[in-house]
Amino acid sequence: MTxxxxxxxxFVASTCLFSITAIAGPIEKYTPVTADxxxxxxxxxxxxxxxxxxxQGYSPLDQINTSNVKDxxxxxxxxxxxxxxxEAPPIVNNGVMFVATPQGQVIAxxxxxxxxxxxxxxxxxxxxxxxxxxxxxVGLWQDKLYLATTDDHVVALDAKxxxxxxxxxxxxxxxxxYLTLMPLxxxxxxxxxxxxxxxxVRGYIVAYDANNGKELWRTFTIPGPGEPGHETWSGDDWKxxxxxxxxxxNYDPDTRTIYWGTGNAAPWPGDxxxxxxxxxxxxLALDPDSGKIKTYFQxxxxxxxxxxxxxxxxxxxxxxxxxxxxxxxxxxxxxxFWVLERKPDSIKYVAGWPYVYTDVWKGIEPExxxxxxxxxxxxxxxxxxxxxxxxxGGKDWPSAAYxxxxxxVYIPANENFCGGFTGEKVxxxxxxxxxxxxxxxxxxxVRAGATHFGELQAWDxxxxxxxxxxxxxxxxxxxxxxxxxxxxxxxxxxNDRMFRAFHAKTGELLWEQKTNSGIMGMPVAYEVxxxxxxxxxxxxxxxxxxIQDALTTNNIGIExxxxxxxxxxxxxxxx
Amino acid sequence: MSSPSxxxxxxxxxxxxxxxxxxxxxxxxAAEEDAPGSDLRPQxxxxxxFAEGDHAGEVIKPQDLTPGGPFVRAWPKxxxxxxxxxxxxxxxxVVVKLDPAELDDDxxxxxxxxxxAYSVICSHAGxxxxxxxxxxxxxxxxxxxxxxxxxxDPRQSAQVVFGPAPRRLAALPLAAADGSLTxxxxxxxxxxxxxxx
Numbered sequence: 001m002t003x004x005x006x007x008x009x010x011f012v013a014s015t016c017l018f019s020i021t022a023i024a025g026p027i028e029k030y031t032p033v034t035a036d037x038x039x040x041x042x043x044x045x046x047x048x049x050x051x052x053x054x055x056q057g058y059s060p061l062d063q064i065n066t067s068n069v070k071d072x073x074x075x076x077x078x079x080x081x082x083x084x085x086x087e088a089p090p091i092v093n094n095g096v097m098f099v100a101t102p103q104g105q106v107i108a109x110x111x112x113x114x115x116x117x118x119x120x121x122x123x124x125x126x127x128x129x130x131x132x133x134x135x136x137x138v139g140l141w142q143d144k145l146y147l148a149t150t151d152d153h154v155v156a157l158d159a160k161x162x163x164x165x166x167x168x169x170x171x172x173x174x175x176x177x178y179l180t181l182m183p184l185x186x187x188x189x190x191x192x193x194x195x196x197x198x199x200x201v202r203g204y205i206v207a208y209d210a211n212n213g214k215e216l217w218r219t220f221t222i223p224g225p226g227e228p229g230h231e232t233w234s235g236d237d238w239k240x241x242x243x244x245x246x247x248x249x250n251y252d253p254d255t256r257t258i259y260w261g262t263g264n265a266a267p268w269p270g271d272x273x274x275x276x277x278x279x280x281x282x283x284l285a286l287d288p289d290s291g292k293i294k295t296y297f298q299x300x301x302x303x304x305x306x307x308x309x310x311x312x313x314x315x316x317x318x319x320x321x322x323x324x325x326x327x328x329x330x331x332x333x334x335x336x337f338w339v340l341e342r343k344p345d346s347i348k349y350v351a352g353w354p355y356v357y358t359d360v361w362k363g364i365e366p367e368x369x370x371x372x373x374x375x376x377x378x379x380x381x382x383x384x385x386x387x388x389x390x391x392x393g394g395k396d397w398p399s400a401a402y403x404x405x406x407x408x409v410y411i412p413a414n415e416n417f418c419g420g421f422t423g424e425k426v427x428x429x430x431x432x433x434x435x436x437x438x439x440x441x442x443x444x445x446v447r448a449g450a451t452h453f454g455e456l457q458a459w460d461x462x463x464x465x466x467x468x469x470x471x472x473x474x475x476x477x478x479x480x481x482x483x484x485x486x487x488x489x490x491x492x493x494x495n496d497r498m499f500r501a502f503h504a505k506t507g508e509l510l511w512e513q514k515t516n517s518g519i520m521g522m523p524v525a526y527e528v529x530x531x532x533x534x535x536x537x538x539x540x541x542x543x544x545x546x547i548q549d550a551l552t553t554n555n556i557g558i559e560x561x562x563x564x565x566x567x568x569x570x571x572x573x574x575x
Numbered sequence: 576m577s578s579p580s581x582x583x584x585x586x587x588x589x590x591x592x593x594x595x596x597x598x599x600x601x602x603x604x605a606a607e608e609d610a611p612g613s614d615l616r617p618q619x620x621x622x623x624x625f626a627e628g629d630h631a632g633e634v635i636k637p638q639d640l641t642p643g644g645p646f647v648r649a650w651p652k653x654x655x656x657x658x659x660x661x662x663x664x665x666x667x668x669v670v671v672k673l674d675p676a677e678l679d680d681d682x683x684x685x686x687x688x689x690x691x692a693y694s695v696i697c698s699h700a701g702x703x704x705x706x707x708x709x710x711x712x713x714x715x716x717x718x719x720x721x722x723x724x725x726x727x728d729p730r731q732s733a734q735v736v737f738g739p740a741p742r743r744l745a746a747l748p749l750a751a752a753d754g755s756l757t758x759x760x761x762x763x764x765x766x767x768x769x770x771x772x
Contacts, residue, residue: 083739084700126767127664130700131722431664432703439721440706542723545739549724553711564739 027108027117027160031094033140035187039253044527046092047140049182050399051524054315055250055259057401058483059525063532064573065486069501069511071574072534076114080107080566086539088137088182089480089522090568095529096159099537099568100135100182104149107568108162111535112528114570118162122149128173129431131198134542136248137182139190141210146190148179154192154208166213170194170206175430177201182248186258186288189216193245197263197308200434203243205260205284207291217291221245221262221279229278237273240428242266242303243280247310247397252326255344257294258286259315259328263308267436269423270304271380277302281309283328283340285347297347300334300371304379305360306391306435307333313340314402314409320350320462329461331355331400331411333393336364336371339461353464355457356394356415357447360387381423381436390419390444392547396478398493399522403483406504408467410481410489411457414547416450417476419443444550453551454494456481458507468507474558476551478544480522490534492519495548495559499523499536499569515569518562520544531572539566614662616766617651617747621758623692624652624659626667632659634755637690640672644716645707646729647671648695651747651758665766667695668747669704669718670756677730685748685763687756692747693718693733694766699725699740701768711737718744741769 031037033047041047043060050057064072080086084102090111091098097111104122109115124130130150138157139146144165145157151173156165170192171177176199184191190208194201203221208214221243223229233241242265249260265273265280282298299309313328318339320327328340328347335358339351349369354361362372377387392414400411421437428434446453454477456470472494479493487504497518501511518540526533540548540562552560623635626648630639635649646669651660660666675689682691695703702722710717710726717736718727725738733744745764750757 083741126701127696128701128768129664129703130768131702133700433705438706440708440719541739545723549711549738 024116024118027096030096030143030160032142033093034142038185045094046089046524046526049089049137049184049248050250053251053253055312055399056314056316056404057399057481057522058403060485061525061527061532062485064484064488064534066488066503066510068573069486069488072501072511072571073574074513074569075533075572076570078107078109078114078116078568080105080537080539080568082566083541083564084539085134085520085541085544086537086566087134087521088537089524090535090537091137091140092524092526092535093140097535098138098145100137100147101539101566102133102135102541104135104147106138106145106147106157106162109568111526111533120157120162122147122155124149124151125173130178131433132178132180132195132542134180136180139183139185141185141188141190144210146183146185146210148181148183148192150178150180152177152179154179154183154190154213156210156213168208168213168215175199175201179246181246184248184251184258185210186251189288191249191258191288193247193249193260195244195246197242197244197266198433198435199431200240200242200266200428201244202239202241203245203262205245205286205291207288219286219291219293221284223278232276232278234274240266241273241277241280244308245310247312250312250315251288252315252342256288257344258288259312259342260284260286261310261312263310264306265303267426267434268304268306268421269379269381269436270302272423272425272436273302275302281307281334283309283313283330283347285342294344295346297340297349297369299330299332299336299338305334305387307393308397309333311395311397311399313338314400315342316402316461318461319407327461329402329409331395331409331413333396334360334371335389335394336361337459351464355411355459356389356413356455358388358394379421379423381425384420384422386418386420386445388418388447389414390417391442392417392543396543398478398520399480401481401483401489403504405485405487407460407462408458408504409461410483411459412477412479412481412491412493413455413457414453414476415455416447416453418445418447420445444547444554446555453477456489456491456502456507470502470507470509476544476547478547479520482523482525484525490523490536492521492523492536492538493544494518495562497538497562499538513571516563516567517565518544534571536569537566538569540564609662610658612653612656612658613660614666615660616666616762617660617668617758618653619758619760620654621651621660622654623649623668623670623756623758626650626661635670636755637672637687637751640670640690642672642674644671644673646718649692664703665694665696667703668692669695671707671729673730679731682730682732685746687749687751690749690751690756691729692749693727693729693744694747694762696767697722697725697740698742698744698768699723699738704744
């Protein structure tokens, strides 16, 4: 090394050192999060999983719009330092961004400059078995943050410093209990749902006091003896029947009702747990104060396909059939686009139709909304059964969005995928996978003549018509969708590492940017000092990677070089 | 995807059987898990016992293993106290018998006439290695973690040959003595998954 290089290096080093000490540190100005701010968030903030309690994934910001999105450029990026699936929306509260990553990490950043305030790293146990090494975000209340961890704790952090304020064990990770969701915050309660349906848990949703971590209520998604719905199970199946609840619920403040989606029945083959299996693959309407189940709707009975319906339905005031009503809209993992009517004490079926190809359903009973199953495509013990769509469904957990401007629903769908497995009876060993089939036996098949896999779809829920779609011939689509008032639809989700913006009305591709990795997280829109930003985490992993591996095994020529490693990207219009 | 080959079918049946027995073994051995030394990592002079199957808890002899695989899952056992070290899942290993000529020098040195042992814990996210089969890229049978499709070649120090795992599985050096397999040193390499950040 020459003297000049040495001098330069030492100069850079000392400058960096100075920068770190000057910038990193507590947040001096932080706006406490209140019930009113969560109910009516300022247009420039993104403080709930889908920004608003209705779960629409819509931002009213329109500085970035169809006419200027071509000028969108990166303004800063930030490496998270970890691999695997980065699924969390960057959460923004008045200029402060909180990013949750795999391995239970939270990073507090200046949302305008990308400078770090602090970083929290969960120290996960060495013997932890992470089937889904991910995290979907931190919840906000007052001056605290709430993180749900894969070793099954809920941790409260000081928003200004990242210091741990309380740490509550939810259940035992050694028994396959874990958490990946962003907690739902309602009136000072931190509400989370259990993952672990593939380990034979009995799912539940549990609420903690935001101030001290004290448990307030716990509602099992499978009723116990004497409770309504218990009769839909045989013997002891209910004790290990799944119904995990691993995604954030939505909330109707007017009726004070939480709408929470539930997962697959366990183990997978339906003949191992005969009955309708309430309340698996359902939406539950819950009282936030007591956890009491007010009502429910079950999307399909006796689940046999691993079709979790955990993605909570969107709350939309729907104009349809000459009236306006309070609806729940849910593009199901079971391939059915659901239109339901919600009332304080009931959820009624209105309409349903397949939004991707399926051979499992022969129709829907018009009175009850129960789908009619074709037994030839329902997995059972002892023989191989094939079905479409695959176990990842028409849409997995990544969220669809709704724009009240266009009145369209935007779905990150997967078309032309089928799957299959051979059911087998296996005794449950706590903490070990319990699928009712061999994991290596699970197939992903492409339908003959398939022209594409991923499909971004725009549906009119009033008419049931597909208004436009964008096809991805060489990739699945595995990322959440966000809509903005600029008539833009933002989505990643493809194996070419692109982040894209589409015209909300026409589906025209208006802008794209290649990123470091594949994107499976949720885009957000926010504003600081009069400038609108779009943020996304790019970091491929978990099920996006699993489908990718299955595709490359079966289809020569599909891209398999999707490097892992997370980066936060923030974009704004070129000045 | 075509229906499973005969080989796969056989593996499924064998594994199903093994899992069934493992469940009852796990319950009856609950007391053992609290025994002193049960959560210690494998120690020099430990023997290996079957972790599952009809012979769960019995000492593994070289002739119990099928040449060329599949592997068996095993716990280390202290021969003096008879404590099976099943108090932590970080102690479990996979044991597979290979042709010594196929092994690289480091691996051969740690093997007992071609029999190699590795930690069952995948270095990516801590899932167990549960499958033995043809590599995604190549024709050899390899150790597979089906959680996220990482693959490890047991002939080359269990180095990663596919998937997101960042490093090889920890190796447990073995020798064949008095008709059984004996551990001759502690794990080489780190056991367990990576930590983030």
